[in-house]
Amino acid sequence: MKAGKVLLIGRPNVGKSTFVNNLIGQKVAITSPKPQTTRFPIKAVFEDNRGKIIFVDTPGIMGKTEDHLSENINKQTLQAIRETVDLVIYMIDHTRKRDFEEARVLGLVRQINKPKILVINKIDDQGKSYLPQYKFLEDEFRDVFQISALHKLHLKLLIDKIFEYLPEKKSDEFPPDLTYPVLNIDSKIFISELIREKVFLMMGEEIPYTTTVIVDDIIERNKNLTYIKARILTTYDRYKKMLIGAGGRKIKEIGAYARKEIALATGKKIYLDLTVETDPHWPEVYDNR
Ligand SMILES: Nc1nc2c(ncn2[C@@H]2O[C@H](COP(=O)(O)OP(=O)(O)OP(=O)(O)O)[C@@H](O)[C@H]2O)c(=O)[nH]1
Ligand SMILES: [Mg+2]
Structure with missing residues (x-):
């Protein structure tokens, strides 16, 4: 069996929490069209016959923090980044322009010395796309997936890839089930x-x-x-x-x-x-x- 931890990182509003909810099949993290909906990391478990994946959904990193709350939210994510994980998913939203905020997140992602997967979300969105602005990332990431977290498109392929990266574990090494499937909130x-x-x-x-x-x-x-x-x-x-x-x-x-x-x-x-x-x-x- 396989088991491991996957860190989910991206700027606010790219769809990180929607992704975790729809993958797990129940609401573990709240979502909204407003940025910085998630305020602290949420750890939730996905499980199938191959093993367990603990997803760490993080608050979106803001480019600029002008108030106490945003600063605290960014701090929570910076702490989560320092935790030991087996894999990092860097999520981007092609419907939004690349800007200094995205550059900041990418800078942080580059510092994490772990296998990484680039996930381009919201491919169902037929509006304006800035995908060409993100093309350069394909040289940097060996694995690139285009998904729709909202409409559950290509999620299975992504899960297969995640399991490839996770280590084999004996069942007694598995993390304990606390308030399954959410591990860190009461x-x-x-x-x-x-x-x-x-x-x-x-x-x-x-x-x-x-x-x-x-x-x-x-x-x-x-x-x-x-x-x-x-x-x-x-x-x-x-x-x-x-x-x-x-x-x-x-x-x-x-x-x-x-x-x-x-x-x-x-x-x-x-x-x-x-x-x-x-x-x-x-x-x-x-x-x-
Ligand atoms: N069209 C489309 N919208 C999506 C998709 N995934 C998420 N959204 C929408 O994007 C908005 C933000 O989604 P969240 O899951 O809250 O985003 P987040 O990255 O967790 O945001 P923060 O917690 O603020 O960092 C919501 O209105 C979602 O419904 C997708 O695949 N397609
Ligand atoms: Mg969120």
Whole structure:
């Protein structure tokens, strides 16, 4: 049997988390059309009769970091890069121009002394393509795959190649199953992530970046009903108002959408008690998580 760790790296929004979710066949990492959706590395296991692959999905590396949160997010990825892995997947999005941000990510990838695979994502996208700008990379990477993470195109071929690179392991050397298939997050964090995703999907431009979600309680009221208490924190009062919305409509909408997904993921009926608070200091506290 084979087993090993694969680091997934790329700029924000290229589709890293979509790739991991669709490969594993269930949502382990939240996704959205906004950059820097992922805020900390998520380790998730893919398994078939050949063995186990631990994917490390990382937050997209930003070219410039202008605030505390972005800086912290980049730091998380730089730490993940230093972990021992067996293989690196460098993911690019051909629908976006190559720029200094991409150059920064490539610079980091070049420093990792491990086998590497270049993955060009979003090939289903028929809009403008900047693929010629990325052509030069094909000389640098022995293995190049064009995929659609969203539509699950060519994922099987890529998995075959990943297994080729991974070492043989005896089954007692396999990593332990913790909260399989996600190894490093507990249910409170997982639920807070699902709520945070709805904030990313339902709120305009900068608001998601001023927010975090804290789950305080998960209480099984009875066999069928689970009570969850959670808070959305935002750094500004004016955003608190927008998150609540006129007559509390927005927060109700976010809560309803999140509740549906939590119920689906847990197979239980969920009562979600969701509130909004202003907390200008959450980004600093978040640092120490
Ligand atoms: N058309 C198309 N869109 C995709 C594909 N893969 C991902 N996307 C979209 O790209 C956006 C970003 O996807 P994510 O998976 O959140 O990207 P990410 O690289 O994890 O982003 P960060 O966590 O911010 O670094 C979402 O709107 C996805 O639906 C793809 O293969 N084709
Ligand atoms: Mg992500």
